[in-house]
Amino acid sequence: MHKHDLVYLTEDASHDAAIELINEEAFGPGRHTRAAARIREQGPHDRSLSFICADDGETIASVRMTPVQAGGVKAHLLGPLAVRPSHKSRGIGRELVRIAVEAAKRRGSEAIILVGDPPYYCQLGFERVAHNALNFPGPVDPARVLVVPVSDDTHQRLKGSISWRK
Numbered sequence: 486m487h488k489h490d491l492v493y494l495t496e497d498a499s500h501d502a503a504i505e506l507i508n509e510e511a512f513g514p515g516r517h518t519r520a521a522a523r524i525r526e527q528g529p530h531d532r533s534l535s536f537i538c539a540d541d542g543e544t545i546a547s548v549r550m551t552p553v554q555a556g557g558v559k560a561h562l563l564g565p566l567a568v569r570p571s572h573k574s575r576g577i578g579r580e581l582v583r584i585a586v587e588a589a590k591r592r593g594s595e596a597i598i599l600v601g602d603p604p605y606y607c608q609l610g611f612e613r614v615a616h617n618a619l620n621f622p623g624p625v626d627p628a629r630v631l632v633v634p635v636s637d638d639t640h641q642r643l644k645g646s647i648s649w650r651k
Contacts, residue, residue, distance in 0.1 A: 493584055496535040503544035511567035520623035521564055521600050525551050527649035534561060534588050538577050545569040548581040550589055555619055556645035560596040561589045582609050586633055597633040606631050620646045
């Protein structure tokens with residue numbers, strides 16, 4: 486039996502091609518038309534808060550964090566999160582989310598936001614954002630807009646447009 490040596494690392498430019506392949510496998514060509522992708526097109530993600538998982542030197546999963554202004558909240562948009570099919574259901578995605586959320590909190594992010602599957606992400610500390618509280622640059626299912634609030638008033642301040650920020 487092959488021993489897997491999983492290592493979690495901060496993303497750098499050498500990971501770009503592998504990350505693109507992983508995201509293509511996970512989300513297909515339509516991934517660029519999603520509302521969250523519209524935000525990511527406005528400016529770069531923060532590599533220092535984005536992470537990969539490597540197995541025996543091969544990049545097999547990644548998560549990216551993009552700085553956003555979400556209403557009155559300076560936040561980070563988590564995603565895309567993707568794991569190669571060969572490595573799914575091993576907790577790799579959960580660990581990447583944990584690492585990224587903790588890193589963003591340490592950096593002073595007021596919230597971590599994503600558009601995703603509530604049954605999966607709510608187990609990881611995410612909560613639903615109030616229905617239609619945030620205006621995305623494209624259609625989004627409001628039931629899938631989730632947040633890890635960092636302060637007690639985060640939900641109250643998550644009202645308005647969401648866009649990339651420096």
